Amino acid sequence: MSLKQRAILMIASGALLLAGLAWAGAQPAHAQDPGNDGCLACHGQPGMQATLPSGEVIYLTVDAGVYNASVHGQAGQACIECHPDVDLQAHPKGDTAWSDLGVRTHRDLSSLLYRDACVECHQDQYADNLDGVHQQAIAAGDEAAAICTDCHGTHNITDPRQPLSKGSQMCERCHSEIYELYKESVHGGALLGEGNGDVPSCTACHSVHDTQGPLGDTADSNFHLSSPELCRKCHSDTALMAKYGLTADVYDTYVADFHGTTVAVFEKQAPGQETNKAVCIDCHGVHDMRKVDDPESAVIKENLLVTCQKCHPGASANFPTSWIGHYRPDAKRAPLVFFVNLFYWILIPAVLGLMIVLVAIDARKRIADRGKKEHQHA
Amino acid sequence: MPSTSRFHRFSISDRIEHWLLFASFTLLAVTGLVQQHVDWGVYGAIIRFFGGIENTRTIHHIAAIVLMFETIYHIGIQGYRFFVLRKSPSILPGKNDAVNLVQFFKHGLGLSKNRAEEGHFTFAEKLEYWAVIWGTLVMGITGFMLWNPILTTRLLSGSIIPAAKAAHGKEALLAVLAILIWHLYTVHIRHLNLSMFHGKMTEAEMEDEHPRALADIKAGRFDPRPDPATIRRRQRIYFPIFAVLAAAMLAGVYFFVAYETTAVATAPAAEEVAIYAPYTATPLPTQAPTPSPVPPTITPTPLPGETPLPPAADTWQNGIGELVQTKCGACHSAAAPMGGLDVTSYQVALKGGSTGPGIVPGEAGTSLFVSRQTSGKHPGMFSAEELQRILGWIEAGAPE
Numbered sequence: 059m060s061l062k063q064r065a066i067l068m069i070a071s072g073a074l075l076l077a078g079l080a081w082a083g084a085q086p087a088h089a090q091d092p093g094n095d096g097c098l099a100c101h102g103q104p105g106m107q108a109t110l111p112s113g114e115v116i117y118l119t120v121d122a123g124v125y126n127a128s129v130h131g132q133a134g135q136a137c138i139e140c141h142p143d144v145d146l147q148a149h150p151k152g153d154t155a156w157s158d159l160g161v162r163t164h165r166d167l168s169s170l171l172y173r174d175a176c177v178e179c180h181q182d183q184y185a186d187n188l189d190g191v192h193q194q195a196i197a198a199g200d201e202a203a204a205i206c207t208d209c210h211g212t213h214n215i216t217d218p219r220q221p222l223s224k225g226s227q228m229c230e231r232c233h234s235e236i237y238e239l240y241k242e243s244v245h246g247g248a249l250l251g252e253g254n255g256d257v258p259s260c261t262a263c264h265s266v267h268d269t270q271g272p273l274g275d276t277a278d279s280n281f282h283l284s285s286p287e288l289c290r291k292c293h294s295d296t297a298l299m300a301k302y303g304l305t306a307d308v309y310d311t312y313v314a315d316f317h318g319t320t321v322a323v324f325e326k327q328a329p330g331q332e333t334n335k336a337v338c339i340d341c342h343g344v345h346d347m348r349k350v351d352d353p354e355s356a357v358i359k360e361n362l363l364v365t366c367q368k369c370h371p372g373a374s375a376n377f378p379t380s381w382i383g384h385y386r387p388d389a390k391r392a393p394l395v396f397f398v399n400l401f402y403w404i405l406i407p408a409v410l411g412l413m414i415v416l417v418a419i420d421a422r423k424r425i426a427d428r429g430k431k432e433h434q435h436a
Numbered sequence: 437m438p439s440t441s442r443f444h445r446f447s448i449s450d451r452i453e454h455w456l457l458f459a460s461f462t463l464l465a466v467t468g469l470v471q472q473h474v475d476w477g478v479y480g481a482i483i484r485f486f487g488g489i490e491n492t493r494t495i496h497h498i499a500a501i502v503l504m505f506e507t508i509y510h511i512g513i514q515g516y517r518f519f520v521l522r523k524s525p526s527i528l529p530g531k532n533d534a535v536n537l538v539q540f541f542k543h544g545l546g547l548s549k550n551r552a553e554e555g556h557f558t559f560a561e562k563l564e565y566w567a568v569i570w571g572t573l574v575m576g577i578t579g580f581m582l583w584n585p586i587l588t589t590r591l592l593s594g595s596i597i598p599a600a601k602a603a604h605g606k607e608a609l610l611a612v613l614a615i616l617i618w619h620l621y622t623v624h625i626r627h628l629n630l631s632m633f634h635g636k637m638t639e640a641e642m643e644d645e646h647p648r649a650l651a652d653i654k655a656g657r658f659d660p661r662p663d664p665a666t667i668r669r670r671q672r673i674y675f676p677i678f679a680v681l682a683a684a685m686l687a688g689v690y691f692f693v694a695y696e697t698t699a700v701a702t703a704p705a706a707e708e709v710a711i712y713a714p715y716t717a718t719p720l721p722t723q724a725p726t727p728s729p730v731p732p733t734i735t736p737t738p739l740p741g742e743t744p745l746p747p748a749a750d751t752w753q754n755g756i757g758e759l760v761q762t763k764c765g766a767c768h769s770a771a772a773p774m775g776g777l778d779v780t781s782y783q784v785a786l787k788g789g790s791t792g793p794g795i796v797p798g799e800a801g802t803s804l805f806v807s808r809q810t811s812g813k814h815p816g817m818f819s820a821e822e823l824q825r826i827l828g829w830i831e832a833g834a835p836e
Contacts, residue, residue, distance in 0.1 A: 092767065092769075092774075096767060096769075099767060100767060146773075146774050147773075147774065147775065147776060147790065148774075148775065148790075149767075149774050149775070150774075202712065202714075230715075231714060231715055232712055232713070232714045233711065233712070233713060234713045234714065234715050235709045235710045235711075235713040236709055236711065236713075239707070239709060271711070282703075282706070313474075313475070319471060319474050319489065320489050320490070322474055322475065323474045323480070323483055323488070323489040324488075324489065326480065327480070327483070327484055327488060327489075328488060331488075332702075333703070334699055334700060334701055334702055334703045335703070336703065337706075339706045339707075340703060340706050343706075343707070344706045344707035344709075345707065345709070346707075368704050369699045369700050369703055369704070370586060370698060370699050370700075371700065372586045372696070372697070372698075373586055373589070374586070374589060374590050376589040376590065376592070376593055376594045377585070377586060377589040377594055378594060379589075379593060379594025379595055380585055380589055380594035380595065380596070380597035380598060381594075381598075382595075382598055387598065387602070392595060392598060392599075393595075394593075394595045394596065394598075394599040395595070395598045395599045395602050398599045398602045398603045398606070399602050399606065402602075402603070402606035402607070402609075402610065403606075405610065406606065406609065406610045406613070409567075409610060409614060410610070410613055410614065410617060413614060413617045413618045414617060416540070416560070417617060417618070417621045417622075419540070419541065419544035419545065420540075420544055420621075420626065421621070421626070422544070423543065423544045423546075424626060
């Protein structure tokens, strides 16, 4: 056996050995599943904690009662199904192990444990999430951006739709200021206060996993520009609006005016375009939109001038009345417009009618005369 | 043949005016009408053609400025003809036009053999001319209001703006349809009148459309041109006056176009709020190690002369094994020997785990079990009493 052959044999057997070890290393977790009771024997004890290299103290106790009441507990999910990487041979490893895992802070640990744990069972939600603002922020290096467990929790996960307010309260944890505004709005008050499912929750406008926000704008999508379509979904629904005594004309009357015309064309032709024209939320408020007769509404008569002045700094007291207010112009709401329209609906047929009569008489006469002339020539 | 003679109809200046009006009117009509129904497919395509809605509006505004310049020019020219050349203002509607209109009906309906005796401008042309004047006025005034809504609402009620918009749109519709019906028929369909291209009409055309004017020309009845000295004298008065007037009108156009900045160029943020405002994490509920309440021990007072019996010696079978399995078995069992340690039987327990034997009989000091437990960092911990008991058992040689 030559030196070369021996070297190849050694490398090959070394590789075989490594592969074997890797295979063995991949197996033992399931083979030696201690069962949830096994984990809880330690992790069910109160006061279990550890100190991370950052100095943060983490709490390692899992409340068996809470877990068993969670969706996963109810389904009989085993601890190691979400924690498959626990090396039972070397568990617990002690405080020195954190740096080996690359974990310094609590956030590092959460990311390590949970960023990719849920995809095993929840592929669709995970895939949607890749398109969302949170994942984009993570990809851009923002460690604080939400991962699955930041919204859903860990061992205490319950149905995010039960009660209806729960989903929005998930967002509250990181978006507390926005939530405070939303809570006071006509929508938030109905959802959080009355459990009304007709009003939009956070996710109704921002999507669930492929979360979109005004900072996620691309060349093909501009949240500000497309937002009227969100409002339209409910506010053009005649049956739904009738239930609350609201008009379903708001979108159509908006598009019929300067702001809406521009926005509608931009939305269609240049969806990534920035516009200085107001969309629904610019006048009505973003998260704190109120009933139009609420004294704090941005569009109630007393507040409207200030609202207009945001974009029209020179506007004076009469300016706001140039907006008819989402009404179709009738004799009562906008008499001047109504009578101008009426004037033209009389003038236009009258003038055009006269012209058509004159043209018809002249044409008939000329055709008749030409026929006569040709007849004479013949 | 008389039909070969050509009669002067429009001067170069007239023709330039016509084409300026044609260009600005067409552009205004197209770029304006499409704004009324942006959701119509063809209109959307036209908006796209002009480079989007904002560009379409800019082009509409530029065409409006061209029309305003043309209007000033028209006023200047007509003023010159009236005040300097003293031509009769034949475009003004008169009694004749009513007579001609009646005659037009009579002839057209076959009630009279005689055609209307039209002069230099037919009643049809006057109708169109004054319609353009009316339309330009309406569009100019309402257009000013839409272009300068802030200034307008400082002086007038706000409701004038949507009314102006309604009038601007409807008047546009009227103007476009009137041109399509009236102008197209009278100038292009009934016979193709090309006098706006070359400025001339044939005798036959004159005979057909302007018989009285033709008769006047043939009879030499037309406004005589004043002598050059008179013209120069009148010019010296007219030019300065019109210069001032034109300057005022141009200033008006500038005011119209540039006075008002209606809206800010960049919309302010719709909401000022911190997007990321996490609640401060509640400190995790670390439980202070509460010492288990020590039951009061009642030490029986030994009776005089009585020697207390020594406690029964601990063995693995007698107590120690059960204690260790209860406390350690969950993690260190045959099924899940964490760290390689299994305490399900005496033999395997003594063998220890991957880091070595946990129990060295007779040597509590070197037993890993002891060092782990005394370090206080092992997840499962024995109480101090239990630990003492196990230490005693190891020191006693860890009997089975």
